[in-house]
Amino acid sequence: MIADEDSTLESNSAVSLGLIVTELLTNAIKYAFPVAKADARVRISFEQHADDWKLSVADNGVGMGSTATPPNPGGLGTAIVAALIKQLGARLTEQSTATGVTVSIERSTFVSSPRKAA
């Protein structure tokens, strides 16, 4: 786990992030390594700058949709994570290859306000 020591989050957001981490970590443990792997790893990272933050959970397993992990698009876990992300005003990106899955959840409050040319 990589964390910025000075980070602070509202307790509601911290609880939601905790639930999300638990679900994603459980998924990695359940599905990423159907066959034991000596260098199996799950990396959890959290970065925060002011009100913006990014959480990532990455494994080096078999990836989604491999024959060993039949797809289950209607999983309750996916639905709960989606609801929590909506509540947090964040967005999810998922990358899945044959060398692992990375799920990132990002909240960005930055709003661009371009100036008009003179």
Ligand SMILES: Nc1ncnc2c1ncn2[C@@H]1O[C@H](COP(=O)(O)OP(=O)(O)OP(=O)(O)O)[C@@H](O)[C@H]1O
């Ligand atoms: N880290 C991962 N590596 C490989 N496959 C994954 C990974 N995470 C999820 N999956 C695949 O995505 C599917 C959907 O995950 P989801 O969490 O929605 O459901 P579930 O874990 O099967 O059920 P639940 O979360 O309700 O207990 C899983 O069934 C699995 O096939």
Ligand SMILES: [Mg+2]
């Ligand atoms: Mg799950």
